[in-house]
Amino acid sequence: MVFQPGNIAQPCTDGVIAGGTGLKAIVDCNSFYCSCERLFKPGLSKKPVVVLSNNDGCIVSRSDEAKQAGVDMAIPYFQAKHLIAKHDIAVFSSNYTLYGDLSWRVMETLRMLVGRDNVEVYSVDEAFVDLPAMSPEAAANYGLYIRQTVEQWTGISVSVGIAPTKTLAKAANYLAKKNKQLTRCVTALVTPEEQRNALQSIRVSNIWGVGRSYAEKLINMGITSAWELRNMSEQWAGKQLGGVVGTRLVKELRGEPCIDMQEQLDTKKMIATTRMFGSPVNDVLSIKEAIATYTSLAAQKLRRQRCAARTISIFIVPKEEDHAVDFHHGPIISTRTTLPTATSVTNELIKPAVQLVEKIYEEGRVYKKAGVMLSGLENDTCIQGNLFVPESKNKGRFLMDMMDNINFSMRDDILKFAASGTSRNWKMRQELRSPRFTTRWEEMFEVR
DNA sequence: TCTGGGGTCCTAGGACCC
DNA sequence: TCTGGGGTCCTAGGACCC
Numbered sequence: 001m002v003f004q005p006g007n008i009a010q011p012c013t014d015g016v017i018a019g020g021t022g023l024k025a026i027v028d029c030n031s032f033y034c035s036c037e038r039l040f041k042p043g044l045s046k047k048p049v050v051v052l053s054n055n056d057g058c059i060v061s062r063s064d065e066a067k068q069a070g071v072d073m074a075i076p077y078f079q080a081k082h083l084i085a086k087h088d089i090a091v092f093s094s095n096y097t098l099y100g101d102l103s104w105r106v107m108e109t110l111r112m113l114v115g116r117d118n119v120e121v122y123s124v125d126e127a128f129v130d131l132p133a134m135s136p137e138a139a140a141n142y143g144l145y146i147r148q149t150v151e152q153w154t155g156i157s158v159s160v161g162i163a164p165t166k167t168l169a170k171a172a173n174y175l176a177k178k179n180k181q182l183t184r185c186v187t188a189l190v191t192p193e194e195q196r197n198a199l200q201s202i203r204v205s206n207i208w209g210v211g212r213s214y215a216e217k218l219i220n221m222g223i224t225s226a227w228e229l230r231n232m233s234e235q236w237a238g239k240q241l242g243g244v245v246g247t248r249l250v251k252e253l254r255g256e257p258c259i260d261m262q263e264q265l266d267t268k269k270m271i272a273t274t275r276m277f278g279s280p281v282n283d284v285l286s287i288k289e290a291i292a293t294y295t296s297l298a299a300q301k302l303r304r305q306r307c308a309a310r311t312i313s314i315f316i317v318p319k320e321e322d323h324a325v326d327f328h329h330g331p332i333i334s335t336r337t338t339l340p341t342a343t344s345v346t347n348e349l350i351k352p353a354v355q356l357v358e359k360i361y362e363e364g365r366v367y368k369k370a371g372v373m374l375s376g377l378e379n380d381t382c383i384q385g386n387l388f389v390p391e392s393k394n395k396g397r398f399l400m401d402m403m404d405n406i407n408f409s410m411r412d413d414i415l416k417f418a419a420s421g422t423s424r425n426w427k428m429r430q431e432l433r434s435p436r437f438t439t440r441w442e443e444m445f446e447v448r
Numbered sequence: 449t450c451t452g453g454g455g456t457c458c459t460a461g462g463a464c465c466c
Numbered sequence: 467t468c469t470g471g472g473g474t475c476c477t478a479g480g481a482c483c484c
Contacts, residue, residue: 055451058451074451126484
């Protein structure tokens with residue numbers, strides 16, 4: 001890396017157009033998980049790297065070199081093993097603790113650059129940024145300034161797309177990533193001409209908001225480029241692409257903003273913990289242990305956002321017998337229950353959750369996945385103490401705080417409930433995880 | 449042998465009410 | 467024989483995203 005302070009482009013306020021329509025930028029980390037792994041293994045900086053999903057199931061992040069070697073996104077690990085061996089690709093299990101910390105550093109950098117209120121964290125590796133109206137040159141220059149600063153401060157390289165709407169900014173970012181040499185990872189689509197040229201070159205399936213089934217539908221109707229979609233009427237889009245969603249999509253492609261910057265609500269409306277089993281299970285006890293463990297993880301997330309839940313849903317997924325060419329999950333067998341009052345106390349959630357298992361478990365079937373979802377969330381501080389239960393029960397929340405503190409400072413699961421079991425033969429595989437360099441003392445990066 | 453996890457929004461349709 | 471209209475709330479399921 002050769003970024004000297006002098007290389008940083010200065011934000012060019014000359015180009016700001018007073019009173020014009022503002023611009024939006026999407027800042028997207030390049031191969032984020034791979035970049036995080038490389039940060040602590042500089043020897044891998046030019047080598048192909050991939051990162052696996054939970055359970056070492058699928059490939060979820062690929063470095064450019066791995067993409068070039070022909071490793072596809074989201075394919076099962078075992079299917080890529082021959083390519084991995086052939087090209088000597090470095091493989092990591094996902095290390096969410098590390099990625100979460102580096103993500104925070106990137107977002108903080110953006111907040112410092114453009115102001116806290118102008119950053120909307122969209123996912124672990126992406127953020128939308130609100131910008132004033134600017135000339136095309138000023139926009140491109142500002143994108144470069146963001147990219148270089150983030151890379152210099154955090155070591156993570158990002159791509160930047162800038163345009164009048166979120167959907168066009170995503171399209172700009174797609175082009176920025178597609179040809180990094182040419183774009184230097186920054187593309188701005190400010191003028192109508194720039195937007196037309198860009199949309200003509202992008203296939204409709206690569207547009208943000210067009211997933212697999214809409215893409216198939218559109219192509220069958222003869223609409224293949226993003227430009228063709230842009231030119232369809234709003235009524236048509238509403239009818240074909242799911243109502244207001246479709247209408248919004250074509251408007252955004254035309255440069256009319258319909259998707260606003262979101263207030264940063266870090267309070268989720270639903271909290272889920274779901275996992276594939278390390279190996280399939282058929283006994284009800286293992287499933288109950290898994291459900292208890294997932295409930296306890298979900299409850300922890302619940303308390304972190306200071307909420308309590310009223311509704312508990314659980315599901316289990318049987319392993320299909322036939323190995324069809326088209327892999328798909330399902331059927332998913334689920335059930336739910338609503339509690340008389342919302343709670344965030346783990347054992348008050350575990351008990352009903354485990355009871356639900358009996359309702360859907362079938363003797364003799366083999367299961368591969370299970371999950372717990374908590375919904376009907378309320379603010380924890382507003383929950384009334386219940387007058388009709390012993391006072392000791394209202395102290396549950398304090399016990400939970402203690403447990404969370406101990407688990408946070410020691411190890412994630414040093415304290416747990418007996419229902420979670422101790423054998424854990426259903427536990428997920430994670431054989432290739434790197435150390436949590438930035439958040440655990442005993443795993444800190446060493447320089448010798 | 450081996451196919452992730454965690455979210456959001458929207459719509460349709462049923463139940464229920466007056 | 468003939469069986470309204472309009473509103474709300476809830477749930478299930480489909481689509482999308484990273």
